[in-house]
Amino acid sequence: MRSRNEPVKWPAAGVRVTMEDVAREAGVSRALVSLVMRDSPKVGVKRRERVLAVAERLGYRPNAMARGLASRRTRTVGVLLNELHNPFYAEVLDGVDEEAERLGYRILIASAGARTRGEERAVEAFLEYRTDGIVLVGPRLSASAITGLAEAVPVVVVARVMRSSMVDSVANDDYQGVRAVVGHLTALGHRRIAHIDGGSGAGASTRRAAYARAMREHGCDGGRRVIAGDYTAQAGARAVERMLADGDMPTAIFAANDFVAAGAIDRLDAEGLRVPEDVSVVGYDDVFLAGLRGLSLTTVNQPRPEMGRLALAALVERIEEGRSDALHVRLTPELVVRSSTARPRGSALRLRA
Amino acid sequence: MRSRNEPVKWPAAGVRVTMEDVAREAGVSRALVSLVMRDSPKVGVKRRERVLAVAERLGYRPNAMARGLASRRTRTVGVLLNELHNPFYAEVLDGVDEEAERLGYRILIASAGARTRGEERAVEAFLEYRTDGIVLVGPRLSASAITGLAEAVPVVVVARVMRSSMVDSVANDDYQGVRAVVGHLTALGHRRIAHIDGGSGAGASTRRAAYARAMREHGCDGGRRVIAGDYTAQAGARAVERMLADGDMPTAIFAANDFVAAGAIDRLDAEGLRVPEDVSVVGYDDVFLAGLRGLSLTTVNQPRPEMGRLALAALVERIEEGRSDALHVRLTPELVVRSSTARPRGSALRLRA
DNA sequence: GTGAAAGCGCTAACAG
DNA sequence: CTGTTAGCGCTTTCAC
Numbered sequence: 001m002r003s004r005n006e007p008v009k010w011p012a013a014g015v016r017v018t019m020e021d022v023a024r025e026a027g028v029s030r031a032l033v034s035l036v037m038r039d040s041p042k043v044g045v046k047r048r049e050r051v052l053a054v055a056e057r058l059g060y061r062p063n064a065m066a067r068g069l070a071s072r073r074t075r076t077v078g079v080l081l082n083e084l085h086n087p088f089y090a091e092v093l094d095g096v097d098e099e100a101e102r103l104g105y106r107i108l109i110a111s112a113g114a115r116t117r118g119e120e121r122a123v124e125a126f127l128e129y130r131t132d133g134i135v136l137v138g139p140r141l142s143a144s145a146i147t148g149l150a151e152a153v154p155v156v157v158v159a160r161v162m163r164s165s166m167v168d169s170v171a172n173d174d175y176q177g178v179r180a181v182v183g184h185l186t187a188l189g190h191r192r193i194a195h196i197d198g199g200s201g202a203g204a205s206t207r208r209a210a211y212a213r214a215m216r217e218h219g220c221d222g223g224r225r226v227i228a229g230d231y232t233a234q235a236g237a238r239a240v241e242r243m244l245a246d247g248d249m250p251t252a253i254f255a256a257n258d259f260v261a262a263g264a265i266d267r268l269d270a271e272g273l274r275v276p277e278d279v280s281v282v283g284y285d286d287v288f289l290a291g292l293r294g295l296s297l298t299t300v301n302q303p304r305p306e307m308g309r310l311a312l313a314a315l316v317e318r319i320e321e322g323r324s325d326a327l328h329v330r331l332t333p334e335l336v337v338r339s340s341t342a343r344p345r346g347s348a349l350r351l352r353a
Numbered sequence: 354m355r356s357r358n359e360p361v362k363w364p365a366a367g368v369r370v371t372m373e374d375v376a377r378e379a380g381v382s383r384a385l386v387s388l389v390m391r392d393s394p395k396v397g398v399k400r401r402e403r404v405l406a407v408a409e410r411l412g413y414r415p416n417a418m419a420r421g422l423a424s425r426r427t428r429t430v431g432v433l434l435n436e437l438h439n440p441f442y443a444e445v446l447d448g449v450d451e452e453a454e455r456l457g458y459r460i461l462i463a464s465a466g467a468r469t470r471g472e473e474r475a476v477e478a479f480l481e482y483r484t485d486g487i488v489l490v491g492p493r494l495s496a497s498a499i500t501g502l503a504e505a506v507p508v509v510v511v512a513r514v515m516r517s518s519m520v521d522s523v524a525n526d527d528y529q530g531v532r533a534v535v536g537h538l539t540a541l542g543h544r545r546i547a548h549i550d551g552g553s554g555a556g557a558s559t560r561r562a563a564y565a566r567a568m569r570e571h572g573c574d575g576g577r578r579v580i581a582g583d584y585t586a587q588a589g590a591r592a593v594e595r596m597l598a599d600g601d602m603p604t605a606i607f608a609a610n611d612f613v614a615a616g617a618i619d620r621l622d623a624e625g626l627r628v629p630e631d632v633s634v635v636g637y638d639d640v641f642l643a644g645l646r647g648l649s650l651t652t653v654n655q656p657r658p659e660m661g662r663l664a665l666a667a668l669v670e671r672i673e674e675g676r677s678d679a680l681h682v683r684l685t686p687e688l689v690v691r692s693s694t695a696r697p698r699g700s701a702l703r704l705r706a
Numbered sequence: 707g708t709g710a711a712a713g714c715g716c717t718a719a720c721a722g
Numbered sequence: 723c724t725g726t727t728a729g730c731g732c733t734t735t736c737a738c
Contacts, residue, residue, distance in 0.1 A: 016715095019715065029724060029726085030725090031724070031726080032723085034718090035723090035724095038717085043723075047723090061477075063422070063714085064418075064483070065417075065418040065419075065427075065483060066716040066730090067717075068730090069419050069714090069715080069716070069730045069731065069732090070716045070718075070729080071716080071718080084437065084442075084443035085440045085641075087438045090438040091438070093437060094466065094467065106478055108461055108462075109461075109462040110462060115450075124414075127414055128415055130416060233641070233645075262645060266647070269646050269647070288438075292619050292647070292648070293619045294615075294618070294619070294622070294645075294648050371731055371732085372732065381709095382710085384734090385707090387732065388707095388708095395708095400707095415731090416731050418730085418731080419714090419730070420731080420732055421714090422715065422731080422733090423731075423733040423734075424732080424733055
């Protein structure tokens with residue numbers, strides 16, 4: 001008796017069943033079994049079923065390594081996620097995953113972790129496994145390392161702008177996103193808008209440049225200030241401390257992402273500064289956190305799963321068709337206004353005195 | 354000229370450099386190159402260096418598949434994460450990763466994603482890749498599927514209690530954790546403490562049972578109520594709605610994890626019920642979120658990275674030593690009291706009238 | 707130490 | 723459709 005859910009069956013310990021075994025047991029040639037395992041159309045229904053039945057009974061499972069070695073392709077792509085703790089990446093992965101399944105590819109996930117040169121090492125592993133392609137999500141690798149890599153294997157970069165003609169890329173248009181943020185803030189009356197940046201993180205420089213440009217466009221060049229950060233809540237908190245120490249608190253803060261914003265708000269709150277009454281705060285990404293009423297963060301939403309889907313599709317196209325020109329997709333992000341932003345109301349500095 | 358950071362070098366396009374090539378170029382036999390690549394001590398320093406230099410120059414990279422095929426082991430373990438969006442799993446992974454590096458193992462990460470039978474499929478992939486072992490973090494697989502799997506390959510389960518003698522497991526002691534929660538709440542004066550559970554999620558049943566037992570132990574059997582959930586914020590919100598609709602709001606809520614708690618608080622807030630004044634809320638896991646001032650959630654902390662480390666170590670021990678008895682580690686969790694809990698103050702029900 | 711020989715389990719032509 | 727013949731790139735004896 002089995003449970004009603006399809007019984008999960010795994011081969012028994014140490015028993016290494018090969019194609020040969022299946023062939024012998026089914027009374028056919030090994031080649032025939034190979035064809036069946038690959039769903040070749042040139043196998044009769046009867047034989048196919050018999051082979052499949054025997055394989056099932058024996059607990060046969062194709063050896064991916066042998067298959068990859070012999071066929072010289074793995075139908076597997078490596079996905080390197082910058083950071084597994086940030087749900088942003090998980091959501092991009094959802095899209096990659098979905099599209100990969102649709103296209104019949106398998107994915108191998110890796111992240112840099114805390115190691116030094118973690119990304120290089122992960123890429124190295126993908127290369128040794130001979131994945132057919134690599135998806136880099138928010139990589140911190142240098143642009144030259146990425147284009148170099150692209151010479152060895154098809155590569156697509158997500159959530160970071162690339163200009164190389166060797167690698168495809170899918171990202172949101174930071175200029176549009178940041179312009180919407182600054183526009184929203186200036187419309188509320190803010191002039192002094194600081195930016196806590198993402199340091200050397202993926203896309204941080206683009207966002208920083210977009211901020212500078214948008215401030216200029218809105219005639220707020222004088223109220224510009226960039227505080228160094230790194231895409232974490234701790235960075236947000238530290239940045240607030242720095243501003244406080246400098247006695248230079250702006251009326252609004254544009255954080256590099258929602259985590260930085262959360263950390264900043266947390267710290268502001270701890271110092272007795274109210275958001276948005278004393279300081280308005282805007283994030284980026286619209287992760288789950290931002291929507292909680294406790295935070296209710298004004299932020300910018302990027303279509304993450306869609307980015308993942310497009311990236312994987314582009315990669316597979318390059319793998320299979322050998323496309324040579326680069327595809328650079330820029331999706332339009334959307335400002336999501338919640339309650340962490342409001343009209344400025346006098347200088348927050350007074351509260352410190 | 355190169356950049357100061359060690360130049361990243363990847364082999365050029367399509368150039369498939371094999372051991373043979375390196376051997377020829379270095380003027381040695383292929384076997385020698387093989388020994389060098391495996392850090393064999395029986396190779397002289399000079400030759401070793403020459404081989405390494407040639408390999409580097411040619412951009413040689415060992416083929417993991419060929420190596421795995423020939424050696425019949427991969428020094429790779431598969432890690433199946435229940436859910437990539439939940440930072441809890443990422444933190445367990447940090448520990449696994451660290452220990453794997455220490456022990457010279459490589460890890461392959463997978464998650465069930467949104468697919469049906471996602472876990473089975475991921476496990477299937479690990480099996481096809483012939484990983485030396487598998488780490489299951491918070492698996493939803495049936496216990497029988499897991500023990501069945503363990504017959505094929507070494508397995509260790511994290512964050513879920515197993516009683517099988519075939520698989521090792523590392524988890525926190527839910528009974529202790531939940532008892533601490535209920536103890537804290539009853540000490541504050543609560544009697545009606547509802548539990549929003551984790552549905553069929555990993556460890557949900559254990560936590561549910563622990564709740565029932567703890568309530569009994571504290572003489573609060575009458576105030577017991579379990580509302581079905583599933584480890585997500587949405588479930589927390591829905592559970593609150595249900596309680597509201599039933600006109601049966603307890604004075605305290607023990608949520609299956611921090612996300613459920615966050616969702617519950619969010620909803621309570623939306624309904625005008627204050628936390629902790631009207632309802633106290635406790636979570637589980639102490640993820641990043643819980644520490645934010647906006648939430649300041651009382652919760653239970655599990656040593657996640659430590660769990661990961663222990664699990665990987667146990668797995669490798671089983672792989673290499675072939676240990677046959679199961680190791681079941683139970684770590685002691687710690688109650689973290691913040692400000693989402695307080696003494697009950699009259700019935701929250703009144704507020705609905 | 708070193709090199710030759712024999713596979714690991716599978717795919718890929720190519721004749722039947 | 724079927725069976726045979728070659729490898730894929732590497733590790734592993736096992737003599738030298």
